[in-house]
Amino acid sequence: MLALALASCRHEEQPPAPSASASAAGNEFTALSRERHLQAELTRANARWQSKPSLGECATALKEKSDLELCESAKSALAAITAAPAETADAALTTLVPGALALGRLSERLRYLSLEELGQRRIEGDAGAARSERAPGAVASALAAASHAHQGERAPHAEERAVQLSESPISQQLSLTMRLERDVIRNLGAYLEYGSLPVRRAAFESVKSLHAQRPRWPALDHLLRESAVLETDDALRRDLQQLSAGGALSKRQPDHSAETK
Numbered sequence: 001m002l003a004l005a006l007a008s009c010r011h012e013e014q015p016p017a018p019s020a021s022a023s024a025a026g027n028e029f030t031a032l033s034r035e036r037h038l039q040a041e042l043t044r045a046n047a048r049w050q051s052k053p054s055l056g057e058c059a060t061a062l063k064e065k066s067d068l069e070l071c072e073s074a075k076s077a078l079a080a081i082t083a084a085p086a087e088t089a090d091a092a093l094t095t096l097v098p099g100a101l102a103l104g105r106l107s108e109r110l111r112y113l114s115l116e117e118l119g120q121r122r123i124e125g126d127a128g129a130a131r132s133e134r135a136p137g138a139v140a141s142a143l144a145a146a147s148h149a150h151q152g153e154r155a156p157h158a159e160e161r162a163v164q165l166s167e168s169p170i171s172q173q174l175s176l177t178m179r180l181e182r183d184v185i186r187n188l189g190a191y192l193e194y195g196s197l198p199v200r201r202a203a204f205e206s207v208k209s210l211h212a213q214r215p216r217w218p219a220l221d222h223l224l225r226e227s228a229v230l231e232t233d234d235a236l237r238r239d240l241q242q243l244s245a246g247g248a249l250s251k252r253q254p255d256h257s258a259e260t261k
Contacts (some may be wrong), residue, residue: 030232034194041190048183049082055106055176061169067113070106071173077102078180081187089191089199096188097206103181104214110174117170182219189223193230200236204243211243 055078058071077099086092167175192203204227210220224244231237 031196034196038190038194041187041194045183045187045190046085048187049085052082053078053180053183055180056173058173061110061173062113067109070102070109074099074102074106074177078184081184089195089202093188093191093203093206096184097210100181100184100188100220101210101213103177103184104210104217104219107174107177107181108214110170110177113170114168114174117168185219185223189227192223192227197233197236200231200233204236204239208243211246215246 055071055075058068058075062068062071077095080095081099083095086095188203188207191199192207193200195203207220207224211217211224214220221244224240228237228240228244231240
């Protein structure tokens with residue numbers, strides 16, 4: 001009898017298995033959490049697109065015909081995104097995918113031009129330093145003149161003007177393009193991370209097509225890694241991880257993109 005009582009106590013001390021209703025509640029919470037995040041991201045994105053952001057005047061920074069064509073293509077793709085809020089995920093993906101690709105190509109080209117410009121500035125700076133060593137009196141006079149010209153001017157305003165002058169049209173265009181590229185990819189990521197499973201799968205196929213066209217894309221690789229961490233569906237998480245790993249491998253290969261030649 002004592003043995004039976006002890007066995008009965010041990011049996012009663014075991015925690016109960018989770019009920020089907022508890023598991024369903026957990027799944028419902030996950031779905032509700034995703035929906036809240038999705039709506040918050042879409043509200044932010046709609047506000048951004050309704051402000052009608054622009055790439056500005058391409059010809060200010062770009063001179064070659066092929067570069068101007070890249071910029072005009074990005075402007076057209078951006079206009080399609082900002083035209084009106086998308087009513088469905090499919091409609092949003094239809095404009096976000098070409099927009100991300102066009103902005104990504106433009107930012108890649110602008111990075112190359114910016115580095116090229118920086119190299120040229122360094123060469124000219126070295127040559128200027130050599131000339132200044134031969135004419136210290138001229139440099140001193142120029143510095144004195146600049147000092148007198150700025151007397152009475154508040155320092156913050158002078159610093160702001162100096163920063164603006166130091167930014168070339170190319171670097172300004174690059175900064176603007178990169179911000180818009182991040183905005184579009186974040187909007188795309190809202191569907192990939194927080195949509196329902198069918199929407200996440202559709203977004204993955206869209207991202208996969210982008211990855212195929214531009215394997216070396218840091219912003220897209222970051223989105224893939226984030227999405228893989230958040231994904232709860234085993235099959236989709238595996239696909240995300242595989243695609244992200246493919247991007248990491250491509251980074252080790254030399255890049256000879258025609259866009260930077």
